[in-house]
Amino acid sequence: MRLNSWGIGVVAASTFMFNQTLAESLPKPIEMLAQQGLTIVDTFEAPGGLVGYAARFQGQAIALYLTPDGEHVLIGNLLNLAGEDIAAEPLYQAVIGPEQERAWNLMANAKLVQDGDVNAPRVIYTVTDPNCPYCHRFREAAQPWIDAGLVQLRHLMVGIIREESLTQAAAIMGAPDPTAALEQHLARLNRGGIEATPRFVRIGNDVIRDNHRIIRELGISATPVVYYRDNNNHVQVIRGMPQPNMLEAVFGPRP
Template identity: 20%
Template sequence: MNMTLKACLSALSFSLCSISLAHADTNTVTQNIKKNFPDIQVQSVNNTPIPNIYEVYMDGEIVYTNDDARYFFLGNLVDLKNKTNLTAERQQELSKIDVKTLPLQQAIKQVKGNGKRVIYLFSDPDCPYCHELEKELQQVDNVTIYLFLFPLTSLHPNAQNIATQVWCSKKPYQAWENYVLHGKQPNASTTCTTPIQKNLNLGKQLQIDSTPTFFLQNGHRISGARSVSEINQLLDDAAK
């Protein structure tokens, strides 16, 4: 190797080192976000497979930025070679919860079959997608369902009243099924003490802003209705 080529390689190596050293770390990016956008509450900042691009988790969503955290972009980071949506995987991981901390006394419990698989469901009695999910759940066996009544009155003004009547019924889960599956109005009193407001507060803490939202045994969060085959697969995977 001649001296000129050695000098070029040496210079290139030094340049790459300098560039690497110039890159920020996640702590610096976090500080830059706080400096540029003091009102934003950042939950975490992590590296990505792309140099100088960082994953920012805030308000339950993933966005991406560079070192100086001045500009952000939304979208899915995809590993095309392995056909993997990295953003979706990270979103699921970052939004998971510790289900052991859930106050199960605030939920209606229903056991089907051996009940070994578990689903923690936040649902609105007047939500059409909740009705769709309930139809699919009818075909799911060997599961314990913890139903947290979660009426979103901004969308469904009468949902609070229905949820109260469901909770106050002698057989709450049956009253729930009768209403969401068959449109049969519950006729229980609305004067009993309910955990509904506590559920709404809990949902705020868990950043639940749509229904249905449910959690699996491994803490993974699932939003929206799913088919019976999808539900069974999710439950089986979580049970492992």
């Protein structure tokens, strides 16, 4: 669902008023942390008479726990008997989730290179530089799932690693068939990759410019960056090549 500008304004105003009201009623220890740069987003239930606060600091989600006397605050993980962090879900819902969903929507509305069956059930967005070796390794790791029709990659092409990355990314996006152009590039990696045909570069330049705006907005300065949905339908992000033990979390059960 897309919100019109009026709807977005209402949501933004409501969020502002909620955070303003929360800030005005903060206990002293929490207010002290807010004055040091933490953004207090929401409260959540916590055991033992504690009051949980979901906060953000320098892009990271942080859990705070106000003690029953209202004079002390604990910062960090609070585990239950199963060894689970009780703040994981509240932090996702209040801080991490909205930011990750925003990133997912930015990717979904960008011009991308389709890689794999468009009807494959698992969609994965990846920020890809034509000359990024870890991007190539990620693509190779995905091959069994793509061949089985289980996964589709959608590449947000950027050019940030080498001087020629920019023109090659533009040439791929400006080609009549970007999917075929990316395949050609991958097949020719040992020979320098795809030729940056000037006509295609001119066509693709605007797309790459838009893609660079997206990665700046998301604070991305290296590749690959992988966005996927976990078994709870939560958007997760991995910066860099996923470790081997993470591949099934990203792609699903091995075919």
